[in-house]
Amino acid sequence: MDILNMTALDIADNLKNKNISTIEVVNAFLESYDKFDSEYNAFISLDREMVISQANLIQEKLNKNMSTSVLAGVPIAIKDNICTKGLKTTCGSKMLSNFVPFYNASATDNLINNDLIVLGKTNMDEFAMGSTTQTSFYGATKNPFDFNKVPGGSSGGSACALALNESPLALGSDTGGSIRQPSAFCGVTGLKPTYGSVSRFGLVAYASSLEQIGPMGKNVLDVSALYSVIKGKDNRDNTSLNSPDVDFNRIKNADVKGLKIAVIKEFMDESVNFEIRNAVLKAVDVFKNLGCEVEEISIDFHKLLVPTYYILACGQASSNLARFDGVRYGYCEDASSVNDMFKNARTVGFGTEVKKRIMLGNFVLSAGYFDDYYKKALALQSEIKSKIKNIFKSFDAIIMPTTPSLPYDLGQIEDDKLSLYLDDMLTVLANITGCPSLAVPCGFARNAMPIGMQIIADDFCENTLFTLGNAYQKVTSYHLEKPKAIKGVE
Amino acid sequence: MEVTPNLIDKLEEMSALCLNDEQKEQMAVEISQMLGFMEQIKDVSVENGTNSDNVISIDDFAREDDVQKSADIDLVLKNAKNVSDNFFVVPKVVD
Numbered sequence: 338m339d340i341l342n343m344t345a346l347d348i349a350d351n352l353k354n355k356n357i358s359t360i361e362v363v364n365a366f367l368e369s370y371d372k373f374d375s376e377y378n379a380f381i382s383l384d385r386e387m388v389i390s391q392a393n394l395i396q397e398k399l400n401k402n403m404s405t406s407v408l409a410g411v412p413i414a415i416k417d418n419i420c421t422k423g424l425k426t427t428c429g430s431k432m433l434s435n436f437v438p439f440y441n442a443s444a445t446d447n448l449i450n451n452d453l454i455v456l457g458k459t460n461m462d463e464f465a466m467g468s469t470t471q472t473s474f475y476g477a478t479k480n481p482f483d484f485n486k487v488p489g490g491s492s493g494g495s496a497c498a499l500a501l502n503e504s505p506l507a508l509g510s511d512t513g514g515s516i517r518q519p520s521a522f523c524g525v526t527g528l529k530p531t532y533g534s535v536s537r538f539g540l541v542a543y544a545s546s547l548e549q550i551g552p553m554g555k556n557v558l559d560v561s562a563l564y565s566v567i568k569g570k571d572n573r574d575n576t577s578l579n580s581p582d583v584d585f586n587r588i589k590n591a592d593v594k595g596l597k598i599a600v601i602k603e604f605m606d607e608s609v610n611f612e613i614r615n616a617v618l619k620a621v622d623v624f625k626n627l628g629c630e631v632e633e634i635s636i637d638f639h640k641l642l643v644p645t646y647y648i649l650a651c652g653q654a655s656s657n658l659a660r661f662d663g664v665r666y667g668y669c670e671d672a673s674s675v676n677d678m679f680k681n682a683r684t685v686g687f688g689t690e691v692k693k694r695i696m697l698g699n700f701v702l703s704a705g706y707f708d709d710y711y712k713k714a715l716a717l718q719s720e721i722k723s724k725i726k727n728i729f730k731s732f733d734a735i736i737m738p739t740t741p742s743l744p745y746d747l748g749q750i751e752d753d754k755l756s757l758y759l760d761d762m763l764t765v766l767a768n769i770t771g772c773p774s775l776a777v778p779c780g781f782a783r784n785a786m787p788i789g790m791q792i793i794a795d796d797f798c799e800n801t802l803f804t805l806g807n808a809y810q811k812v813t814s815y816h817l818e819k820p821k822a823i824k825g826v827e
Numbered sequence: 828m829e830v831t832p833n834l835i836d837k838l839e840e841m842s843a844l845c846l847n848d849e850q851k852e853q854m855a856v857e858i859s860q861m862l863g864f865m866e867q868i869k870d871v872s873v874e875n876g877t878n879s880d881n882v883i884s885i886d887d888f889a890r891e892d893d894v895q896k897s898a899d900i901d902l903v904l905k906n907a908k909n910v911s912d913n914f915f916v917v918p919k920v921v922d
Contacts, residue, residue, distance in 0.1 A: 439905075531883065572890050641868055643864065644865045644868045647865060648868070663908070665903075665906065671908075680844060684845045687844075689850075689853075692842070693857055695844070696835075696839065696842050697861055697862075700858070701865070710865065713868050715879070716877065722882040754857065754860075755860045758861070771883045
């Protein structure tokens with residue numbers, strides 16, 4: 338059977354019906370890993386023995402019909418900033434190169450309790466600070482569609498592993514677009530859930546009020562199934578909440594007739610690459626043909642999104658990353674004083690981008706600047722939130738491009754980091770407002786690189802996103818396109 | 828705003844980092860660029876904004892005051908470079 342080309346839900350069905358075994362499944366994906374990973378660098382660590390022993394255990398449960406999980410026996414790759422007990426969790430940093438967590442993140446626990454098989458940990462920008470996966474201490478990940486381009490980031494390893502069939506599912510984290518932007522660059526589907534719907538316990542913190550762990554997969558149905566597994570209130574994260582159950586019937590029926598969709602004019606102007614704009618406009622036509630009502634609207638806060646985001650994110654990063662002092666865990670060099678010990682650990686352990694964001698964060702939080710920067714950004718955040726809430730009084734969803742640019746060449750942006758930050762303009766909206774956003778492939782550029790759109794809905798309306806996304810994928814095939822690299826080997 | 832060498836020194840100290848001269852110069856350039864676009868928000872008037880940390884309304888809740896199992900101390904200490912008995916070891920703080 339062609340395991341690599343099955344969806345995660347198909348794999349689970351075939352396992353349940355005893356058509357295939359968990360060992361056959363993990364071997365198929367490990368074979369892909371062996372074939373591609375030395376070149377593409379999607380994974381930071383993978384423990385074969387651990388994978389095989391999980392597969393054997395879950396097969397026993399399946400043999401006895403003891404698992405009720407919708408994804409029992411399906412392998413999954415986990416971004417390397419999500420704690421996995423006994424399995425190194427580096428955050429793509431030298432700082433944590435030897436860190437082996439003694440506990441699981443709640444999201445990891447949810448996967449294990451639902452009988453998924455953890456394949457390994459995926460590459461990422463250091464501490465999730467970046468959008469190219471080039472700031473990883475463990476080397477850049479390559480784009481599956483073009484070896485000379487970036488896969489996006491910071492969850493670039495997860496997106497790459499999916500596109501190369503190294504894993505049928507993945508977890509990422511999204512602070513300013515880190516699930517959706519690599520999903521767009523690698524032609525996969527990913528969700529930034531509503532803030533609070535997935536526990537952040539065990540996610541190494543970058544910007545606590547903006548980030549969420551989220552599911553990534555090859556299509557909307559797989560992503561919705563994985564979301565159903567990881568969501569829910571958790572006593573270990575006081576910001577977590579109970580959100581509505583995933584409504585699989587509604588999603589599969591894919592009835593979107595009469596849903597009202599807004600297209601924001603300012604996100605479809607010349608600041609967005611014209612091929613991306615055209616692809617999103619075509620997608621909007623698809624929704625019109627499916628019976629949705631589409632209307633163009635205008636906003637007045639689009640230019641404030643990126644500054645607001647970076648002030649909040651850097652401020653919180655400077656505070657969150659203060660914990661890395663080399664004492665209890667992390668890189669450590671002996672020194673004659675405690676202060677020198679802290680400084681040595683941080684100076685050698687952190688990369689340049691991380692140092693910059695910590696310093697910027699200390700600036701915006703410091704006396705004399707706090708009111709003008711951090712406090713103002715908080716006020717803007719709540720004002721932007723109320724404006725978005727107003728939009729959702731009249732609309733069920735917003736459709737817009739995920740990125741303003743096509744995937745960059747490796748190394749291209751080294752001298753122009755500012756333009757890289759400004760390219761976050763389309764994704765940070767969902768983080769600033771806490772709204773859920775689903776990234777869905779919607780085309781290919783002339784250079785054969787994938788293009789993605791995002792569908793954003795009001796808080797806790799993931800079911801609306803999944804329904805719209807599945808309706809779109811039922812009548813389009815962009816999500817089925819595979820990189821040339823794997824076409825030759827299947 | 829101007830990012831002076833003094834400001835970079837202050838931020839370096841606050842961040843518990845040590846940068847060499849070349850790194851400081853590069854950092855001044857990049858931080859200046861970032862502040863250039865961050866400054867846009869300084870002059871924007873905010874009509875209805877609040878200073879809440881969370882945009883999603885979250886009820887405070889407290890866990891039951893139950894005794895929970897402690898983490899395995901051996902595993903916790905395994906991640907530290909310098910330990911003695913059940914303690915983390917750091918250079919002498921008080922003379």
